Amino acid sequence: MKTCIKIVLVTLLLSSCKQAPATAQKSINSDPSIASERIENYLQKLEENGFSGSVLVAKDGKIIHREGYGYANRKKNQKVTPNTVFDIGSITKQFTGAAILKLEMQGKLKVTDRLSKYFENVPKDKKEISLHQLLTHSAGFPPAIGDDYEAISSEEFVDRAFARPLLFEPGSSYTYSNVGYSILGIIIEQVAEMTYEEYLSNNLWIPAGMKSTGYLLPELTNVAVGYQGDKTWGKPNTKNWSKEGPYWHLKANGGVLSTIGDMYQWDQALLGSSILSNEVKRKYYGKHVEEGEGAGSYYGYGWAIFPTPRDTELIAHNGGNGIFFADMWRYLTEDITIIYMTNAAERRFEHVASEIAHILLKPDYTPELKENQKLEGKQVDALLAEFMQTITSDDKTVWEKFINTKLTTTLRQGFTLEEHLEMFARLHRDLGKGKMVEVRIKENAVVILGVKKNDDSIQLLEFTLTEAMKVDGLRML
Numbered sequence: 001m002k003t004c005i006k007i008v009l010v011t012l013l014l015s016s017c018k019q020a021p022a023t024a025q026k027s028i029n030s031d032p033s034i035a036s037e038r039i040e041n042y043l044q045k046l047e048e049n050g051f052s053g054s055v056l057v058a059k060d061g062k063i064i065h066r067e068g069y070g071y072a073n074r075k076k077n078q079k080v081t082p083n084t085v086f087d088i089g090s091i092t093k094q095f096t097g098a099a100i101l102k103l104e105m106q107g108k109l110k111v112t113d114r115l116s117k118y119f120e121n122v123p124k125d126k127k128e129i130s131l132h133q134l135l136t137h138s139a140g141f142p143p144a145i146g147d148d149y150e151a152i153s154s155e156e157f158v159d160r161a162f163a164r165p166l167l168f169e170p171g172s173s174y175t176y177s178n179v180g181y182s183i184l185g186i187i188i189e190q191v192a193e194m195t196y197e198e199y200l201s202n203n204l205w206i207p208a209g210m211k212s213t214g215y216l217l218p219e220l221t222n223v224a225v226g227y228q229g230d231k232t233w234g235k236p237n238t239k240n241w242s243k244e245g246p247y248w249h250l251k252a253n254g255g256v257l258s259t260i261g262d263m264y265q266w267d268q269a270l271l272g273s274s275i276l277s278n279e280v281k282r283k284y285y286g287k288h289v290e291e292g293e294g295a296g297s298y299y300g301y302g303w304a305i306f307p308t309p310r311d312t313e314l315i316a317h318n319g320g321n322g323i324f325f326a327d328m329w330r331y332l333t334e335d336i337t338i339i340y341m342t343n344a345a346e347r348r349f350e351h352v353a354s355e356i357a358h359i360l361l362k363p364d365y366t367p368e369l370k371e372n373q374k375l376e377g378k379q380v381d382a383l384l385a386e387f388m389q390t391i392t393s394d395d396k397t398v399w400e401k402f403i404n405t406k407l408t409t410t411l412r413q414g415f416t417l418e419e420h421l422e423m424f425a426r427l428h429r430d431l432g433k434g435k436m437v438e439v440r441i442k443e444n445a446v447v448i449l450g451v452k453k454n455d456d457s458i459q460l461l462e463f464t465l466t467e468a469m470k471v472d473g474l475r476m477l
Helices: 032-048 089-105 131-135 154-163 178-192 196-205 260-271 278-284 352-361 377-392 396-406 409-413 417-431
Strands: 011-015 053-059 062-069 071-073 226-228 231-234 304-307 313-320 325-331 336-342 435-441 446-452 458-465 471-476
Touching (some): 032 062, 053 260, 062 260, 089 131, 089 196, 089 278, 089 313, 154 178, 260 325, 260 336, 377 417, 377 446, 377 458, 396 417, 435 458
Antiparallel strands (some): 226 231
């Protein structure tokens, strides 16, 4: 869901990670023991094929499955347990959304407030942007403006964001933006007069009974080591963070660390009204903005909302950085919660929550086990050469031809043509005069392309390809 994966970037370009709700029939697997057994069989098969992570499934207010799989630390032979801590990526946004609403409940701000209320020297085109528009990705800010681990102060971040042209007039469209959520985090600190994490801890996490959630965890040994194939990436909290956690390219839009148990505590707390009132939760889960023209899904305040075949709604969000990946699905009417986290993200493991939902909602469903794909070097070279010719051209019809013929149907339909063209315009602007200098074929149908820019720096791009030589994902590293 446009809660898409970011590679250590982390600038999302294109990725077909927008997941539709389980296309279930009317039947629901009513026997929790049978459902749990089927879920366990599925996850054990995944573990045999290299999966590592933790999964919690609850039905009717009771946990029916809670288990860890694979390794949290391969070198130390340390297994994943239900208490293992993972980076939950953009699921962080639901905490930022809740914090803004909590501050509104406390009378300290309003979601209708404009940026000009909180910052001086706001450019004319951004003065009237509201907190609501930041929360719903409808402000016009780009997806990202720098690397997650670049050291940058809040003042520098805001200056850089304000200097960037908007992608559209505020309120007129939708583009998933980490930038907007980081600005919300800065506003939270300003209004609450404490750090982002302190406010969330005092007003959300502690009241919800969450003990292992945040950026600065007291027990760092439980944090899983991240892996990319056979390579060790490390722990997120050992990267270039400040003494208050990550810098502002990541803070408030992603990177919070948590466990499946803590996230279930959060899920249960949201069912009550002690943290957010029922009236406020209607705003929290509101279908405020469609996630692209014809998407059928909507964005609330840190949540995506999908219709189901049962005339109910799935409220969900996922997130990741290409190493860690997490997913949280909540069917409120059916009283089903699915929480999934991994420290070794692969495309074939991204649909675990969806498969579990099918198991619960369709008793006769057989989970799909995806295999790794193998790519041929000559075909890859030809596709990337065509890609470079495409972004070198300033003819939008050439871009559109590549979009229509070289992207998978899933990726192509996951965004509007206008959104695709916006991304190709950015590629043209940033890399249109560059030269292809490096191609690396990795595991799981992933290809790394190195492009030498005018300033002699190298920009890396990651492609996820199919055996039919279609692009299923594209990101800047």
